[in-house]
Amino acid sequence: MGQSRPEIIAWVSGHVLPHEKDVRAWLSRHGIAADQIDDVVQEAYCRIAALDSVSHIASGRSYLFRTAQNILLEQIRRARVVRIDTVAEIECLNIVDDEPSPERIAAGRLELKQVEKLILALPEKCRKIFVLRRIQGMSQRSIAAMLGVSENTVEAQAARGLRLILTAMTEQTSTRPNGIREFGAKVRIRHGN
Template structure:
């Protein structure tokens, strides 16, 4: 990675030993090698840096003795945030693409109604007026679309528990 020297410099400023830095970077490379869809990562350098930071946090949590300077440096960087890990972000993007593909496979009217309701957030009345159909048709097509998307995700091996936790399926 072209940014490895920057990560090493940050680790040195955080008073992480050379051997621990080597271990953290090696572990980050191992994690990166398991990523299936690199094309979805907008900033590989930031992804790599965040992976090393997460590994360092895990290392510090497991350590019995931690230098106070290291903790202070981490506090300054705001690493104790609740942001999802890069791995979770990548997984969520992959799941989103699977859902989008399922929506794209819906019949035309069903897809259009489903997108207007679930993605754009229009009311049933607004959709009915826009498409010149009855509100009952809108309700039926949204329910039909949701059933077809869930069925397609299951057929493609999707774990619906993951999608429902993420709010993709309500």
């Protein structure tokens, strides 16, 4: 049975997007170049966008990791000149399974704080518009009237803010994210109790 687009968007928002940062960090640790990571991640979202329903997916996190892994494998196979060990290595990349770990739960609780931080970090003009629109709940038109600018300007600034926030949410940080372990023999996949 198909799901509505808003349902899928809400699911991606809650179950996929929060894990993108980890997927990027994971790909990066395996020596994948930054622009290739961008492509892999974008392709992964394309595949999700093509789904009629996501209700069969038990874990957005695992799904994102596995999809990224598949895309990477396909790309490498298509590239013809491939170090034979690269494929083998990627095939056995150990994806940490996605029982909701205590860390993830804790991270979830921090989300409001995170939204606050993301918004406060925006450049001033952008932030002003973002606060009025997203926090105070004013309409684009009222904001334009209040600030004496065109609605297009408000819209453009909103898009810019969204873009900056998306980057801040998903870009890699130098610290290793929780819930991800290096692949290899030492790894134990986490399961629930």
